[in-house]
Amino acid sequence: MSKIELKNVTKVYDKTNKAIDDLSLIINDGEFFILLGPTGAGKTTTLRSIAGLEKINSGKILFDDEDYTSVQPAFRDTAFVFQQFSLYPHYKVFDNLAFPLKSRLRNLSKDEIKEKVEKIAKMLKIESKLNNKATELSGGEMQRVAIGRALVRDPNIYLMDEPLSSLDAKLRETLRVELKNIQRNLGATILYVTHDQAEATTMADRIGVLEEGKLVQVGTPEEIYNNPKSTYVAHRLGSPRINIIDEEILSLKDKPNNTKQLGIRPENIKINTGTYEGKIRTTEALGAETVIGIEYKQIELLALFQGSFKGIKGDNIKFDIDTKNILYFNDRNENIS
Amino acid sequence: MKKLVIKSKGLSDKAIGWLFIAPTIILLLLINVYPLIYAIRMSFTNFYANKLTQVVKNVGLKNYYKILGKEAIWEKMQITAHFMFWTLSLQIIIGLSLALLLNKKFKGNELLTTTIVLPMMLSPAVVGVFWGYLYNPQVGLFTYIVNFFYDFGSFDMLGSGTLAPWAIVIVDTWMWTPFTMLICLAGLRSIPGYLYEAAEVDRASKWQQFVYITLPSVLPFLLLALLFRGIENFKMFDMVMELTGGGPGSMTELTSMNLKREAFEKWKTGYSSAYAVILFVTIFGFGNVYVKVMNKIKDR
Numbered sequence: 338m339s340k341i342e343l344k345n346v347t348k349v350y351d352k353t354n355k356a357i358d359d360l361s362l363i364i365n366d367g368e369f370f371i372l373l374g375p376t377g378a379g380k381t382t383t384l385r386s387i388a389g390l391e392k393i394n395s396g397k398i399l400f401d402d403e404d405y406t407s408v409q410p411a412f413r414d415t416a417f418v419f420q421q422f423s424l425y426p427h428y429k430v431f432d433n434l435a436f437p438l439k440s441r442l443r444n445l446s447k448d449e450i451k452e453k454v455e456k457i458a459k460m461l462k463i464e465s466k467l468n469n470k471a472t473e474l475s476g477g478e479m480q481r482v483a484i485g486r487a488l489v490r491d492p493n494i495y496l497m498d499e500p501l502s503s504l505d506a507k508l509r510e511t512l513r514v515e516l517k518n519i520q521r522n523l524g525a526t527i528l529y530v531t532h533d534q535a536e537a538t539t540m541a542d543r544i545g546v547l548e549e550g551k552l553v554q555v556g557t558p559e560e561i562y563n564n565p566k567s568t569y570v571a572h573r574l575g576s577p578r579i580n581i582i583d584e585e586i587l588s589l590k591d592k593p594n595n596t597k598q599l600g601i602r603p604e605n606i607k608i609n610t611g612t613y614e615g616k617i618r619t620t621e622a623l624g625a626e627t628v629i630g631i632e633y634k635q636i637e638l639l640a641l642f643q644g645s646f647k648g649i650k651g652d653n654i655k656f657d658i659d660t661k662n663i664l665y666f667n668d669r670n671e672n673i674s
Numbered sequence: 675m676k677k678l679v680i681k682s683k684g685l686s687d688k689a690i691g692w693l694f695i696a697p698t699i700i701l702l703l704l705i706n707v708y709p710l711i712y713a714i715r716m717s718f719t720n721f722y723a724n725k726l727t728q729v730v731k732n733v734g735l736k737n738y739y740k741i742l743g744k745e746a747i748w749e750k751m752q753i754t755a756h757f758m759f760w761t762l763s764l765q766i767i768i769g770l771s772l773a774l775l776l777n778k779k780f781k782g783n784e785l786l787t788t789t790i791v792l793p794m795m796l797s798p799a800v801v802g803v804f805w806g807y808l809y810n811p812q813v814g815l816f817t818y819i820v821n822f823f824y825d826f827g828s829f830d831m832l833g834s835g836t837l838a839p840w841a842i843v844i845v846d847t848w849m850w851t852p853f854t855m856l857i858c859l860a861g862l863r864s865i866p867g868y869l870y871e872a873a874e875v876d877r878a879s880k881w882q883q884f885v886y887i888t889l890p891s892v893l894p895f896l897l898l899a900l901l902f903r904g905i906e907n908f909k910m911f912d913m914v915m916e917l918t919g920g921g922p923g924s925m926t927e928l929t930s931m932n933l934k935r936e937a938f939e940k941w942k943t944g945y946s947s948a949y950a951v952i953l954f955v956t957i958f959g960f961g962n963v964y965v966k967v968m969n970k971i972k973d974r
Contacts, residue, residue, distance in 0.1 A: 388875050389875075390871050390874070390875070410871075410874045410875050411874060411875075411877040411878075411879075414877070415875060416875065416876075417871070417872065417875040419868050419871070419872060421866070421868055423866075423868045423869055423871075423872040425869065425872075425873075425886060425887060426891075427886075427890035427891070428886070436873075436876055436878070436886070437876035437877060437878075439878075439882070440876065440877035440878055440879070440882070441879060441882075442877050443877070486872075486876070490876075
């Protein structure tokens with residue numbers, strides 16, 4: 338495993354759009370790093386650039402402080418899990434898993450290959466499927482094999498491009514936990530790309546938030562949740578989403594100068610107490626919690642209520658805002674709290 | 675309780691379906707199946723189409739014994755086999771190579787594809803006639819080009835017994851390689867690009883990528899091209915007829931040409947019906963076995 342460093346990397350597909358714009362980033366050895374961002378933010382391009390599948394226009398890519406910027410993909414020794422299950426359709430699961438080990442650059446004996454494949458298959462609980470054809474598997478099994486094909490190797494870094502996005506919710510949760518455990522046990526360096534904030538917060542050691550090819554903020558999930566640099570980052574983490582409102586609506590007394598907007602997490606709005614009064618617009622029961630949409634001065638505030646909630650649409654409701662945890666943003670959407 | 679299901683009046687869906695396909699089926703029965711059965715019936719007789727007054731006698735399997743015991747017919751079979759083996763091999767190898775080349779992205783790719791495909795669109799008889807000129811020992815372009823690189827002196831592709839079988843192989847390969855190329859190209863285009871990217875990251879060499887990804891993906895397409903070309907070349911007639919007329923002697927007389935001579939020059943109708951049935955059974959049997967094998971490979 339290696340430390341991966343990107344230095345001022347820029348990738349341009351056509352003249353008007355920069356897929357990645359002056360991106361600098363260090364992924365430490367043994368770290369689970371997640372790049373978070375919506376479609377088109379440049380996540381996949383970043384991964385592909387590290388793997389060598391894309392040529393970058395400027396900047397440097399270092400593996401353990403060695404310059405790998407123009408090295409061929411095969412010699413970078415990265416493992417890539419693609420978003421589509423990119424299994425070799427004509428081969429059995431065993432052969433798919435063994436494929437990366439058969440490379441002439443490796444020169445492994447048949448017994449070594451067999452041993453490694455079986456170990457990984459056991460880890461991913463697909464050992465009973467080793468003799469099945471790749472096309473006879475379910476979606477979850479296919480993606481396990483695809484992940485397994487990366488894990489049989491001992492590469493510089495594992496690159497994963499939304500590997501769980503095409504699976505159903507339940508399977509996604511299971512694999513999420515498994516993947517994190519495997520990473521811990523192997524001490525693997527993983528760069529993982531997703532737009533799913535739940536994946537980011539549950540698995541990542543550190544998260545990097547991408548916005549239109551620029552890295553906006555890097556930090557632990559807690560740091561990014563509690564202290565987002567901008568309204569953009571604040572929106573990326575947290576479900577239900579954060580309330581971003583004009584500061585005039587609450588007209589607070591102690592606020593930093595040039596405050597333009599306020600950010601209030603739904604869990605910081607308390608229901609049935611306090612001085613504010615609004616109307617219930619929506620309620621959404623999530624089981625243990627209820628998300629309540631409150632109409633207040635023509636805007637909607639989302640509040641998170643613990644327990645089952647008895648109000649109905651149109652009812653008047655009292656609420657209180659925990660002012661200690663309010664985030665303040667200036668007119669350039671930057672956090673100034 | 676009110677009846678919810680009202681029985682529809684008129685024809686059932688199935689009956690309507692049959693009505694729709696009935697014209698086609700009747701036409702097929704009339705122009706395909708009836709002549710076939712008629713030919714099989716005739717193959718057991720001594721019927722001559724130019725001697726209509728003669729009494730037609732049932733001769734049983736005599737025609738078949740005669741054909742299968744005749745050495746000249748096995749010679750034609752051998753000529754056909756030689757023609758098929760070399761045309762199919764060359765067309766598969768060159769077609770696949772060209773397809774691999776054209777599958778790469780480069781400038782002028784589409785124009786080149788169109789140009790390569792042109793020979794396929796010509797009429798086989800026309801191809802036969804103008805290759806006759808190209809092979810001309812005095813003024814032929816083919817002879818000139820070959821002599822340009824190595825001076826063989828004057829040689830006659832169509833006049834020499836050893837060269838003529840190769841002359842027809844060259845023309846058929848020139849004409850039909852584009853066809854196998856197109857089918858291979860379709861196969862290559864169906865391979866998703868991320869498989870190659872995955873293989874590249876997995877440190878597979880270009881050769882490994884070809885053997886593990888390209889070849890297995892394109893194999894079903896190759897086999898299909900082989901089937902089409904095989905059936906076509908087994909009944910090859912027009913191009914070779916125009917080019918050599920079966921000559922010199924009968925060095926390039928394929929079975930289908932031989933059959934035509936027996937049927938419409940010697941008018942041995944009963945005998946040549948048996949001949950045709952034998953050829954039909956051969957290609958039908960081969961075709962069926964082949965399709966079964968092909969499906970197995972596809973399911974693999």
